[in-house]
Amino acid sequence: MTTTAPHTHTPSSPDAPQEGTHRRFAGTVSPSSSTLTPLDGTEIRLTDGFWAEKQALNADVVLRHCEDWMERIGWTANFDRAAAGRRDPGTPWEHAGIEFVDSEVYKLLEGMAWELGRSHDEGLQARYDALVERVAAAQDDDGYLHTSFGRPWQRPRWSDLEWGHELYSMGHLLQAVVAAERTASSTRLVDVGTRLAEHLWAEFGPGGRLAVCGHPEIEVALAELGRALDEPRWVELARLFVDRRGHGLLGQIEYGAEYFQDDRPVRDADVLRGHAVRALYLAAGALDVAVETRDDELADAVRRQWEATIAARTYVTGGMGSHHQDEAFGADHELPPDRAYSETCAGIASTMLSWRLLLADGDARYADLIERTLLNTVLASPRDDGRAFFYTNTLHQRTEGTEPDEDELNARALASLRAPWFEVSCCPTNVARTLASVEQYFATRTADGVQLHQYGSYDVDTVLDDGTPLALSVASGYPLDGRVGVTWRGDVGREVELTLRVPSWADGAAVAVVLPDGEVRQAQGSTVVVRRRFSAGDVVVLELPTTAEWVHPDPRIDAVRGQVTVQRGPLVLALESVDLPSGSVNDVLVDTTVDPITTATGARVQLSRSSGASSSWPYGRVASTAHALGSVELVPYASWGNRGPSTMRVWLPVDDLRA
Numbered sequence: 001m002t003t004t005a006p007h008t009h010t011p012s013s014p015d016a017p018q019e020g021t022h023r024r025f026a027g028t029v030s031p032s033s034s035t036l037t038p039l040d041g042t043e044i045r046l047t048d049g050f051w052a053e054k055q056a057l058n059a060d061v062v063l064r065h066c067e068d069w070m071e072r073i074g075w076t077a078n079f080d081r082a083a084a085g086r087r088d089p090g091t092p093w094e095h096a097g098i099e100f101v102d103s104e105v106y107k108l109l110e111g112m113a114w115e116l117g118r119s120h121d122e123g124l125q126a127r128y129d130a131l132v133e134r135v136a137a138a139q140d141d142d143g144y145l146h147t148s149f150g151r152p153w154q155r156p157r158w159s160d161l162e163w164g165h166e167l168y169s170m171g172h173l174l175q176a177v178v179a180a181e182r183t184a185s186s187t188r189l190v191d192v193g194t195r196l197a198e199h200l201w202a203e204f205g206p207g208g209r210l211a212v213c214g215h216p217e218i219e220v221a222l223a224e225l226g227r228a229l230d231e232p233r234w235v236e237l238a239r240l241f242v243d244r245r246g247h248g249l250l251g252q253i254e255y256g257a258e259y260f261q262d263d264r265p266v267r268d269a270d271v272l273r274g275h276a277v278r279a280l281y282l283a284a285g286a287l288d289v290a291v292e293t294r295d296d297e298l299a300d301a302v303r304r305q306w307e308a309t310i311a312a313r314t315y316v317t318g319g320m321g322s323h324h325q326d327e328a329f330g331a332d333h334e335l336p337p338d339r340a341y342s343e344t345c346a347g348i349a350s351t352m353l354s355w356r357l358l359l360a361d362g363d364a365r366y367a368d369l370i371e372r373t374l375l376n377t378v379l380a381s382p383r384d385d386g387r388a389f390f391y392t393n394t395l396h397q398r399t400e401g402t403e404p405d406e407d408e409l410n411a412r413a414l415a416s417l418r419a420p421w422f423e424v425s426c427c428p429t430n431v432a433r434t435l436a437s438v439e440q441y442f443a444t445r446t447a448d449g450v451q452l453h454q455y456g457s458y459d460v461d462t463v464l465d466d467g468t469p470l471a472l473s474v475a476s477g478y479p480l481d482g483r484v485g486v487t488w489r490g491d492v493g494r495e496v497e498l499t500l501r502v503p504s505w506a507d508g509a510a511v512a513v514v515l516p517d518g519e520v521r522q523a524q525g526s527t528v529v530v531r532r533r534f535s536a537g538d539v540v541v542l543e544l545p546t547t548a549e550w551v552h553p554d555p556r557i558d559a560v561r562g563q564v565t566v567q568r569g570p571l572v573l574a575l576e577s578v579d580l581p582s583g584s585v586n587d588v589l590v591d592t593t594v595d596p597i598t599t600a601t602g603a604r605v606q607l608s609r610s611s612g613a614s615s616s617w618p619y620g621r622v623a624s625t626a627h628a629l630g631s632v633e634l635v636p637y638a639s640w641g642n643r644g645p646s647t648m649r650v651w652l653p654v655d656d657l658r659a
């Protein structure tokens, strides 16, 4: 996207104020060196429309929903019991939930902090402070903090690194600490995190215990904590964890060492494999370490793994993971739609990884995958009302789901409609922290200007390194409407570049850019760069065609060979049985000789239904026949399941049965 030399800045010290009141807080990721520099919550703000509504739903409903559930089922109270137990260590108390539920409280704290950085809401601050205090009170004198290990009646510390999620949970605490530090939300939590990091350094640092956690997460957390607190030891500890992996330090498990990426060193691996969330968190942490330590070999390994994973192990929705049993990537092209695991957390972790690669390299393809994944996997998780979530994101629901009990915990993958909470509830809190900081994925800056990666309605107010202030407003009805207007709100003192991503789904289509003087240009390639001395009121318009188009799969993806799906701009569409006159989606065929008709929110296609197959034995010498169903509406995949029980499919078998 840009050919400028990598930009270097010191993340821990806010850049010198340019206009008296301007102060930068870093965002979720703040590399010490990068091609693109991230913006933070003070430099970019969603204004209205699609994304602002999602973020408002998160602030108003999702955060509270997570908080209330964890209060109600005692996960938060684990910290109270642990704190009380510090005064009376010999008396057992009952731990609520599985062993890594601490991490859900931490992800909630992270989400609250990003929200506080933007809203400064006093009520939210009070709830946040109270929760921080309860967590802080549970910390042991030596800095260790976990509610499931280490007490006389519990398993000893570090005794189950394969499955215990001890460092994993602590990693999420450290990410909450990063958010607290960068939004100035809680010095108390930063103190807790610093004490914990010191403890981990003593335990696992140079000369310490040679070990890694079965679930990566501590790596990406420590690397960012090191950046946030300007403490190289935390980056070094992240490096040690990354480099130790793949040497068989973890014990044998039924799924094999690949499950937790201990089968080979990160720098030697060619593709992401094993448990998808673990693989993606590890890759994100490895890239952070590579960037901070200038380890090009390690960075190249992560790039190579991303390429191979995108090429053959990613669903059209951006979802990752096609094995239910071990929540893992399948083999290349093993992407069955009805067995898609596509965990919401894997979509989030993939976005975290792509964002780090985008900052490092500036390649628009990373932003492309972020767009696809956010709009078609991450946003599929929360129900329209923000009170229930998908854990897995199937691409073909064969049986009508049942409405989950709104008052009960659900098994993670068995719920057929979105469920309010899960026994393993990693996804809702992950959605919460992601939506609370989602605008950070939208734009970056360089010494030469700003780059817009994601579209919607938002304001950017930033200052370039030479002190040049930039103020612009982006307005778009994205993702349904592909017109993106960029209005400059102030005169710019010199020539700067406005870089607009042209999504890969618009490849081959006519993409127009209208310049302030009215000149219309056709866009070529993956970005459009407009360079000039912008004045207040200047408008640049990008016109992306969001007409519905057929999408064909690589024939090597056998599970969907002979099928097509429809994409409308960035949105992958799906057929839901509530839109059929009757019956399920399972025997539906699509007529690809009639192009899809773009509608206000999706597209209409001509469908038929196969018939004539024997009901007693599903194989035979005579092919089925088909009868027409007429024109049927497809809806954005992410919105499916909001109208009650339904069958659903993304891939539609092409009708070759008509005589």
Ligand SMILES: [Zn+2]
Pocket: 343, 344, 345, 346, 391, 425, 426, 427, 428, 430
């Ligand atoms: Zn999850």
